[in-house]
Amino acid sequence: MEQNKKESLNFIEQLIEVDLKEGKVQKVSTRFPPEPNGYLHIGHAKSICLNFGIAQKYGGQCNLRFDDTNPEKEETEYVDAIKEDIKWLGFDWGPSAYHTSDYFEQLYEFAVRLIEKGTAYVDELSAVQFNELKGSPTEPGKESPFRNRPIEESLEIFEAMKSGGFKDGERVLRAKIDMRSPNMHMRDPILYRIKHIKHHRTGSKWCIYPTYDFAHGQSDSMEQITHSLCTLEFEVHRPLYDWLIRQLEIHPSKQTEFARLNLSYTIVSKRSLRELVEGQYVAGWDDPRMPTISGIRRRGFTAKSIRKFTDTIGVARRDGITDVALLEHAVREDLNKTAHRIFGIMDPVKLIITNWPEGHQEIMTAENNPEDENSGTREMPFTRELFIDRSDFMEDPPSPRKWFRLGPDREVRLKKGYIIKCTGFKNSEKGEVIEIYAEYDPNTKSGQDTSGKKVKGTLGWVSAPHAVSAEIRMYDRLFLTENLNKIDDDFKNHLNPDSLTINTQAVLEPSVRDAQVGDQFQFERIGYFRVDEDSHSEKLIFNRTLTLRDGWTKKND
Ligand code: ATP
Numbered sequence: 001m002e003q004n005k006k007e008s009l010n011f012i013e014q015l016i017e018v019d020l021k022e023g024k025v026q027k028v029s030t031r032f033p034p035e036p037n038g039y040l041h042i043g044h045a046k047s048i049c050l051n052f053g054i055a056q057k058y059g060g061q062c063n064l065r066f067d068d069t070n071p072e073k074e075e076t077e078y079v080d081a082i083k084e085d086i087k088w089l090g091f092d093w094g095p096s097a098y099h100t101s102d103y104f105e106q107l108y109e110f111a112v113r114l115i116e117k118g119t120a121y122v123d124e125l126s127a128v129q130f131n132e133l134k135g136s137p138t139e140p141g142k143e144s145p146f147r148n149r150p151i152e153e154s155l156e157i158f159e160a161m162k163s164g165g166f167k168d169g170e171r172v173l174r175a176k177i178d179m180r181s182p183n184m185h186m187r188d189p190i191l192y193r194i195k196h197i198k199h200h201r202t203g204s205k206w207c208i209y210p211t212y213d214f215a216h217g218q219s220d221s222m223e224q225i226t227h228s229l230c231t232l233e234f235e236v237h238r239p240l241y242d243w244l245i246r247q248l249e250i251h252p253s254k255q256t257e258f259a260r261l262n263l264s265y266t267i268v269s270k271r272s273l274r275e276l277v278e279g280q281y282v283a284g285w286d287d288p289r290m291p292t293i294s295g296i297r298r299r300g301f302t303a304k305s306i307r308k309f310t311d312t313i314g315v316a317r318r319d320g321i322t323d324v325a326l327l328e329h330a331v332r333e334d335l336n337k338t339a340h341r342i343f344g345i346m347d348p349v350k351l352i353i354t355n356w357p358e359g360h361q362e363i364m365t366a367e368n369n370p371e372d373e374n375s376g377t378r379e380m381p382f383t384r385e386l387f388i389d390r391s392d393f394m395e396d397p398p399s400p401r402k403w404f405r406l407g408p409d410r411e412v413r414l415k416k417g418y419i420i421k422c423t424g425f426k427n428s429e430k431g432e433v434i435e436i437y438a439e440y441d442p443n444t445k446s447g448q449d450t451s452g453k454k455v456k457g458t459l460g461w462v463s464a465p466h467a468v469s470a471e472i473r474m475y476d477r478l479f480l481t482e483n484l485n486k487i488d489d490d491f492k493n494h495l496n497p498d499s500l501t502i503n504t505q506a507v508l509e510p511s512v513r514d515a516q517v518g519d520q521f522q523f524e525r526i527g528y529f530r531v532d533e534d535s536h537s538e539k540l541i542f543n544r545t546l547t548l549r550d551g552w553t554k555k556n557d
């Protein structure tokens with residue numbers, strides 16, 4: 001979509017191009033139909049990129065349709081969040097945001113039409129009887145004794161169901177198809193059920209609601225959708241959808257199924273994600289560890305990298321599992337080009353340059369992003385007292401061939417600053433290094449080095465009097481298990497207990513002082529970080545988006 005116009009077509013695009021060529025379709029029309037019962041996740045992002053992407057590519061239209069047939073589970077909060085997420089991903093449904101509940105009247109009329117044709121009937125079996133008659137995949141079902149009741153009677157009862165004459169479960173409307181069909185979905189499926197529940201949009205107007213199977217295909221048809229793209233589990237429903245369209249003689253939408261996205265170390269199921277939110281295993285739907293679009297946005301994943309990722313993995317016809325490292329790679333690739341570099345010291349220890357005059361300050365300059373010439377530069381004050389990272393110093397380091405960083409009598413370059421030589425250090429009573437002493441060589445200023453010295457180690461640093469302290473939320477993968485589709489026990493047993501550690505001692509270079517929520521940085525040698533919404537005037541809070549390299553992070557990494 002974005003770069004390579006000549007890329008090979010996926011199987012859905014191939015089908016569409018045939019339909020266009022043969023004149024079966026003039027304008028491609030797709031839809032993204034979320035049920036507003038939770039926040040969207042990365043799996044939905046795949047469907048969004050596919051449906052909106054195809055509409056864009058073929059100059060068509062993609063509708064947003066809230067599939068709100070289930071009155072008990074849906075909330076306006078989810079509708080708003082879903083819209084925000086789709087926009088953030090970079091897509092636009094234009095004027096075409098619909099709700100299945102807008103079609104309740106029309107769907108009711110369709111149901112009446114089926115009864116009138118003798119292809120639907122009102123049943124009054126108990127739930128137990130219903131199950132007894134339905135059979136099993138290997139054994140045909142049996143017809144209900146109410147199946148052949150007169151059309152007039154079904155019409156009357158259906159009307160009474162609508163007017164509130166029955167309690168939940170007392171009657172249902174069923175299609176009259178084939179109780180012996182090998183496809184269970186064709187064994188007189190339920191089209192309408194009674195639910196005396198208020199709907200978030202239609203209020204108490206209705207007490208009968210269409211099933212998903214009845215609403216879905218007809219909604220596609222009413223919106224004149226040409227290509228209805230579904231995940232594979234709906235393949236077995238397709239004969240029913242086609243049957244209903246034929247019976248009603250309405251616009252046929254062509255359904256094509258594709259494999260849902262499964263990601264390693266990740267759960268993509270709203271129901272399970274809701275369990276994590278409600279059980280307070282995470283801080284909310286937008287917790288940066290969640291695979292929700294709002295979660296990964298807050299974590300620092302970019303819309304562009306998500307689009308790139310879905311492009312890269314393509315569309316498959318068979319279910320599989322995609323390595324989450326591919327997504328993380330796309331994020332790193334994008335941030336590497338866009339995120340400004342800064343020095344961040346996660347575990348600071350003081351470094352005193354003993355031959356640097358007290359009160360003296362020099363300004364060092366560094367590129368904001370060496371990958372991008374136009375990104376400008378930043379200034380960093382260099383003073384007598386600096387912070388470096390504790391992990392960059394060893395009291396008794398191994399041979400200089402193995403350890404390039406600082407230790408007694410060793411030399412390193414302070415990046416964009418001077419070469420220094422360690423002259424000593426001080427321990428606390430507990431034996432912890434609390435100060436390191438060094439001397440700088442005035443002939444080694446970065447960019448103006450006349451010393452001819454060569455050192456292997458280069459360290460990040462921050463001027464102590466200028467350092468900005470921050471809270472750093474170090475996020476890691478939420479689950480320890482690679483394939484969560486293949487577990488027998490509760491998925492919550494597989495949560496990573498170290499998916500969040502909070503660092504409150506980190507210090508950052510002063511250029512970051514005015515950072516705004518949403519700003520993203522690369523802390524050099526450490527990783528990518530984003531300023532979190534929880535930041536306030538007293539304190540900057542950063543989320544670690546990802547480390548610089550692939551794979552698991554060590555504690556305190
Ligand atoms: P969940 O199982 O998470 O509740 P769902 O399919 O029930 O997902 P919907 O809101 O009905 O959620 O999904 C809206 C659209 O997104 C559907 O067309 C569905 O096929 C698609 N979708 C959902 N999950 C995925 C996924 N993992 N990969 C690709 N598409 C998905």
Ligand code: MG
Nearest residue numbers: 034035067212
């Ligand atoms: Mg669904």
